[in-house]
Amino acid sequence: MAFRPCLRPGLLLLRRDAGHLQLGTSPGVVVRDEPGLLALLRRFDGTADLARLRRHADDVGFAGDVEAVATDLRVAGLVLAGIPRPARPVTSVLLDHDHATAPLADAVAALLTESGHRVVRRGAAADLTVVLAAGEPPRALFRAAQEARDDHLRVVVEDERVRIGPLVRPGLTPCIHCHDLHRTDWDRGWPALLTQLGSPGTLVVPPALPVATVHAAALHVLAEVDAYARGQDAGASHCVAVGPGPFDADTWPIGFHPACGCELLLVA
Known part of the structure; x- marks a missing residue:
């Protein structure tokens, strides 16, 4: 199944200053900003796979490695593989x-x-x-x-x-x-x-x-x-x-x- 990056539900995506973005506020993770990165991260909603995200990166002018960004954020626990659909046992x-x-x-x-x-x-x-x-x-x-x-x-x-x-x-x-x-x-x-x-x-x-x-x-x-x-x-x-x-x-x-x-x- 294709990897569809999804920011952790409820995670705020904010601009911290001219050169940095911040994900979350408890306490949050700061990442160095790049041209087009904010627009790219806004597409990390679990609906687009990496191929579609690369095309979107070209459209917004992001020149970095889309897969590396998604992987690094996934390792940090900020990105999930697709929209979470927890299996909830019922009775x-x-x-x-x-x-x-x-x-x-x-x-x-x-x-x-x-x-x-x-x-x-x-x-x-x-x-x-x-x-x-x-x-x-x-x-x-x-x-x-x-x-x-x-x-x-x-x-x-x-x-x-x-x-x-x-x-x-x-x-x-x-x-x-x-x-x-x-x-x-x-x-x-x-x-x-x-x-x-x-x-x-x-x-x-x-x-x-x-x-x-x-x-x-x-x-x-x-x-x-x-x-x-x-x-x-x-x-x-x-x-x-x-x-x-x-x-x-x-x-x-x-x-x-x-x-x-x-x-x-x-x-x-």
């Missing part, structure tokens, strides 16, 4: 949410769609199910997903925060029960609270998050889905809590709990 995602988390689910859906992932309706097959709930969801939902070996991500809106994770790939990453057992190790009242999840009246007033925090949390969900699509989540697990402000975020790891048998799925 199908089912958003399972309650009424109170509808604004967050809408924000997540918009980001997933814009990023190329496929958001499917309830009842359709999906690679990953994202469960969004105001307050901890009942555990029967996650037990069913674990038994069916359906990958799932928990997103909980509680108080002034959104807690994202863990993303569970049954048999490969720690499950929600692992998380509950770890919490029970330091909070002996947690098992009693678990029995009340999903009961009427436990959520008296629905959450009211700032719009900026909702979108910040949606970005974190997108990041989790992107990592899942690339397979970067295998063998590791964590939770991220966003809020109360959009720049407030805490992350902590979640490991397999020795009292949980979910690792047995590896050999099942």
Whole structure:
């Protein structure tokens, strides 16, 4: 395939002074100017091969070696071979949410769609199910997903925060029960609270998050889905809590709990 020089996307092409050009501003690379070089570099947009660029060089009066210019800038990381078309792994995602988390689910859906992932309706097959709930969801939902070996991500809106994770790939990453057992190790009242999840009246007033925090949390969900699509989540697990402000975020790891048998799925 012919080499079609393309300046790195977003790279500014500027004149620094009478004798130099500058590519980029962070901090940028300075090159010695020559007659016709600026006009030539403006054609480094990934659409023309070297033969066409040589003809353009003649038209603009550039007497240098076009291939040498393109190669030197490519070595410096300023020029790519053609217009970049990154292969972005995508996945199908089912958003399972309650009424109170509808604004967050809408924000997540918009980001997933814009990023190329496929958001499917309830009842359709999906690679990953994202469960969004105001307050901890009942555990029967996650037990069913674990038994069916359906990958799932928990997103909980509680108080002034959104807690994202863990993303569970049954048999490969720690499950929600692992998380509950770890919490029970330091909070002996947690098992009693678990029995009340999903009961009427436990959520008296629905959450009211700032719009900026909702979108910040949606970005974190997108990041989790992107990592899942690339397979970067295998063998590791964590939770991220966003809020109360959009720049407030805490992350902590979640490991397999020795009292949980979910690792047995590896050999099942």
